[in-house]
Amino acid sequence: MKNDGTMVNAYVPGKGNLSAEDQALVARRVRALGPAYRLFYETPVHLVRGEGVWLYDAEGNAYLDTYNNVASVGHCHPAVVAATARQAAVFASHTRYLHDTVLDYAERLLGHFPPELSHVMFTCTGSEANDLAFRIARAHTGGTGFIVTENAYHGVTYAIAAMSPSLGEGVPLGEHVRTIPAPDPLRMTGDLGAAFAAEVQAAIDDMLRHGIKPAGLIVDTIFSSDGVYEGPKGFLAPAVAAIRAAGGVFIADEVQPGFGRCGETMWGFQRHGVLPDMVSLGKPMGNGYPVAGLVMQPGVIAAFGAKARYFNTFGGNAVAAATAMAVLEVIESEGLQENARVVGDYFAQGLRDLGKRHDCLGPLRAAGLFLGQDIIAGDALTPDAARTSRIVNGLREARVLISATGPRSNVLKIRPPLVFSKANVDHFLQAFDQVLARV
């Protein structure tokens, strides 16, 4: 499938219905930030405040945030803000001095993983975490070949952009990168696990035919940018076995599904009963503070650690660690993983009920508070990207924020903060129902 790099749900300059003030902001952006930045929506949203699941514009209008997975414990959560402020006022320095904070957090975080995953290294972004995983996988395996899904997104460093096909054809994939179809149950025939593993094996065979030694398979464990593929549970296991048999590692990218979003499990990979060699973490880890990390089995880092050091000036600094600790404590104390499960199930049921009255609502995929709703024209295999865009923008006009994704731009990506309530779901569904009636 062609991917010209046009971002789903990007603002097109000159379009939309912007106030004079917002037009001036857009002009300032172009002048100061240049041509590579993008805004969301036909008419971008100008935001000034956030609280819980709500975002507010300059006029005080409230928007229901059903999309931002960074502010996962709620925008501006007071316990997290307090932890950041408290630590920033006392000590903020890095991991080349001894300090307790980063170790307290590392141990608490590792307590949420199977015992085999016993090391964690800290970076500032998910891109940096995946870039480090790339370096470690090469050192450990001696290979260079990586397998990704065909609309994957793993980050923006040079190495990781070259294995993020969703960035479009303007960003070339690496010679050592192979793409495979996403595990789409509608478009893959037979048993999904076997079919997906066969695609991995075919990519391995093609690499070997070209003299490329496999280094790893990396997948977002809920395949977010491919269109949200959450199941059936366990289908990933044969693919992981295939890459291991070829000498490569399995890297679970948990930047989007991790930290309880999937409801039943803390991490997406746990839904599949597999044990990754490395697990990358990012977005929600600091609820907006730039902190990310890479969890790994000790055997994987031995070769890298013997010949290279890793230092990330801000990675694991005391403020990052204190902030991430506060986020983890909120997830635990407010029961947000369980909330994601319960409210996510309620959300999915509500969408299925709406689907009985709106023909454009196709297959729904959901795990906790990560939902992908296909928008179709007629049958499940006929995507309707234009209507998807109208829905996203219609909801924005109704002050409900979501976005769209997938290689056919027809999947509503619904991914609210984990503090979302059933009342918030009702609010969403009511607005959605009204928008569907007119688009």
Add this chain to the structure above:
Amino acid sequence: MKNDGTMVNAYVPGKGNLSAEDQALVARRVRALGPAYRLFYETPVHLVRGEGVWLYDAEGNAYLDTYNNVASVGHCHPAVVAATARQAAVFASHTRYLHDTVLDYAERLLGHFPPELSHVMFTCTGSEANDLAFRIARAHTGGTGFIVTENAYHGVTYAIAAMSPSLGEGVPLGEHVRTIPAPDPLRMTGDLGAAFAAEVQAAIDDMLRHGIKPAGLIVDTIFSSDGVYEGPKGFLAPAVAAIRAAGGVFIADEVQPGFGRCGETMWGFQRHGVLPDMVSLGKPMGNGYPVAGLVMQPGVIAAFGAKARYFNTFGGNAVAAATAMAVLEVIESEGLQENARVVGDYFAQGLRDLGKRHDCLGPLRAAGLFLGQDIIAGDALTPDAARTSRIVNGLREARVLISATGPRSNVLKIRPPLVFSKANVDHFLQAFDQVLARV
């Protein structure tokens, strides 16, 4: 010169004189963080608090910080901490919504650059900024070849680690990377500017002979990890002309010298009267908050912007922008660039005076509060790495923090927060004098 990757001033496990408590922390680090992390000093420092130029250990002992260039306006500066806390409590989200904070900061920051450098893009780390520069330079020039100095450090992403020879031979350089000697006036013969440009030209010629089209020359404008080479002013200009003539761009890495540290100018490149195509920023930009950026001439980003988008989830978020704005306001309102010039000159004079009484003090290089002091045995060309290490660790025992650098591990790297006072210099010089007398 061989570089086995041993980090200068790294703690060697099992050595040093650690308390039982600190030994336990070291053991926890190894268990939780794995083998790729390093601590400073023969006996690592366990820190719990920072204020201004002072860092404090768990027993309340004060250490004079003469090394950390991240906390550039002073550890835990109250105005910066307040800005972070204030913005984090109100709105923390990203650049795909309109918000004023990032634009206010972008414009204020660009006001400190020549008008040709009129775009800025935001990342979280200097590594990400240089990685983005790498991608943009390739898109703009159509080339792939990069030139760096032989002990350069530009970051830790895969692409940038492959052009950071100071990481040692365990981290291979890219096939498309050429290293040139640092502009060391002791070891380069003839006019330094002409000699350095000749090295750049030789690297270009070698690339072309191998079918590699040059993309760029990137230098830290004070050559920090090469041993601190600040002058003579203007010597960089012929090298910049050489890479431009070959179709490549010039990238000024200001992660270490930038934001007023060099005293006379805000940016290191301004000392040389050159106009970079891109300028990368990092460490001191947020005084510890993970924020970094890339400033550029619009012509350079046109090709990249036409076919690729760039989004960094945390880069330029509202809290990052508010924090960086506070840092810039402190630099301006407290006159820290001028302080760096005045106190830096005083510091350099004090070191020169000490040099009259201590034969091991060789050539000194200084620009503002960035000083490199060679430690020698007999003549200026004979480095004394062992004594350098004894000095660094002797000062640490005297509770004065610095480190060492350079390909021969014999350069004291002195780089205090910019709020350093003449009284702080006197404190340093007194401790230094005593340590020199016994090592």
